[in-house]
Amino acid sequence: MTLLEKMDRVVYATGIDRILFRKMKPRTLRWTPLLVIVVLIGGYVLMAKTENVLDSDFWIGWLLFYGAFLAAAFLRALGPRFTATVLHPLDERELTVRARAHAVSGTVLATLAMFGCFYMAIPSIPGIWHPHATYDWINLGFGVQAGGMLLPTLIASWMEPDPIPDDED
């Protein structure tokens, strides 16, 4: 068996193909994205308050933050359907949910960015934290990206009514 064949088998054995090819039934995730957002913020705060990157707190924060980032990507694939496939195109209801979820999410992120700009404009006052190191900005960028993945999933999950059991299952 060649290396590529082995890698292919691993994909199917781990079930990653079910996520990649969207074979899983979409589910409403009403609380998990909130938990991930809390972990994301917690991880960022832990990294930001530690000045020294060699400090263990920094690395705990790093693990929490990037673990939450990875979870955000997975939750997007597991939550309400946002991507059409050849076998399962999005119907009119799913397209409406997707459009509304992204519109609300975009408004929330734009509002946060606006307040972020106002906050950054506050001159340096002792006790007020501003991102200053390069990694502060890089992590903040990834944080916004994670928010952009999590918010539509969270909003769409709250917009979706409770699922109805399939009458052919």
Next chain:
Amino acid sequence: MTLYNRIALFRTERGVSRRELAEAVGVNNQTIGYLERGDYKPSLELAMKIAAYFSVPIELLFSFRPFESVADTLRRAAAAGE
């Protein structure tokens, strides 16, 4: 405004599953379930597709006023026959 429908009644009467109806009108079967439960209002296109599938006028399937129950309809029909 509430939009009432009798999709579940027509579906049961014709022995059609949600999945069959969903495939016939080109939507997800959960969407049919949400329609039946009143959680979702269909577009005019979808409403007309469902009416065409059952070969009935659209007003027999959808209404802004609650539909008469099957028991009441039968009772009225029986009274009219007597």
